[in-house]
Amino acid sequence: MDYQTARQMFGLPELMDVSSVLVIEPHPDDNEVGAGGTVKRWCDQGTRVTYLTVTDGRAGAEVQSAYGTTASSSPNAVVTMADMVRIRRAERQDANRILGVEESYNLGFEDGGNWSEYQLMSTLVALIRQFRPELVMTVDPWTPYESHPDHVKTGKAVAAALIYAKNRVMFRDQGEPCAVPQAAFYGSAYPNVYIDVTDTWEDKLKAMKAHVSQFDIPEWPMLSQYFTGEAERLYRDHLGERSDGRAEAFKALISMQLHFFPDAVRS
Numbered sequence: 001m002d003y004q005t006a007r008q009m010f011g012l013p014e015l016m017d018v019s020s021v022l023v024i025e026p027h028p029d030d031n032e033v034g035a036g037g038t039v040k041r042w043c044d045q046g047t048r049v050t051y052l053t054v055t056d057g058r059a060g061a062e063v064q065s066a067y068g069t070t071a072s073s074s075p076n077a078v079v080t081m082a083d084m085v086r087i088r089r090a091e092r093q094d095a096n097r098i099l100g101v102e103e104s105y106n107l108g109f110e111d112g113g114n115w116s117e118y119q120l121m122s123t124l125v126a127l128i129r130q131f132r133p134e135l136v137m138t139v140d141p142w143t144p145y146e147s148h149p150d151h152v153k154t155g156k157a158v159a160a161a162l163i164y165a166k167n168r169v170m171f172r173d174q175g176e177p178c179a180v181p182q183a184a185f186y187g188s189a190y191p192n193v194y195i196d197v198t199d200t201w202e203d204k205l206k207a208m209k210a211h212v213s214q215f216d217i218p219e220w221p222m223l224s225q226y227f228t229g230e231a232e233r234l235y236r237d238h239l240g241e242r243s244d245g246r247a248e249a250f251k252a253l254i255s256m257q258l259h260f261f262p263d264a265v266r267s
């Protein structure tokens with residue numbers, strides 16, 4: 001049973017028709033890279049979008065070149081991890097304003113730290129029960145060759161949290177059980193849903209550039225060209241023939257497909 005059949009069987013809405021979304025990212029820029037155009041569409045149409053950023057972003061690699069002359073009066077000053085955390089939280093808020101995200105929270109896990117999938121999962125159970133979204137979106141941890149531990153741990157912790165959030169025995173002190181009907185993963189090698197983001201593509205790029213520490217780099221023209229080219233290819237292959245059309249791709253599943261459903265990879 002594929003996702004679309006399962007969604008229709010259970011009377012669930014398409015991704016753009018949900019009323020509330022919890023979008024969970026490992027680092028402060030991941031939601032923009034993976035789903036910025038879709039998030040902008042949700043916000044524009046009045047969908048309640050809540051961001052959860054798992055880590056504090058202290059390990060952002062490009063911050064020294066981007067901020068070396070602004071974080072201190074000395075041009076050669078080294079930007080500390082504490083500086084980085086403050087910078088990336090401010091960037092997160094700048095990107096939120098561009099996309100229209102009004103609810104955004106940072107869980108404070110150490111970027112690249114020795115925290116466990118279980119620790120994050122147990123934290124997320126309480127938050128899912130608090131926000132009770134109609135859809136949860138995060139990074140796909142099962143993409144082949146994904147090697148960043150924060151991405152793998154986050155994606156798997158989110159999926160596990162969806163299972164335990166509805167469990168009436170586990171985590172009894174973490175709020176009333178909540179069953180989230182659907183999940184969607186960005187950065188997936190196995191997408192099955194394609195969202196037209198032609199009209200919000202420039203907002204996505206602006207929101208990405210708001211993360212100055214990550215994208216104010218010499219490689220940005222090449223990166224933006226790559227992202228745009230991929231979005232145009234996705235549009236042509238799956239949505240239509242417009243030469244200027246852009247799309248974002250997601251692996252969507254109903255929550256039942258997240259457990260003991262080996263065919264989900266082909267859904």
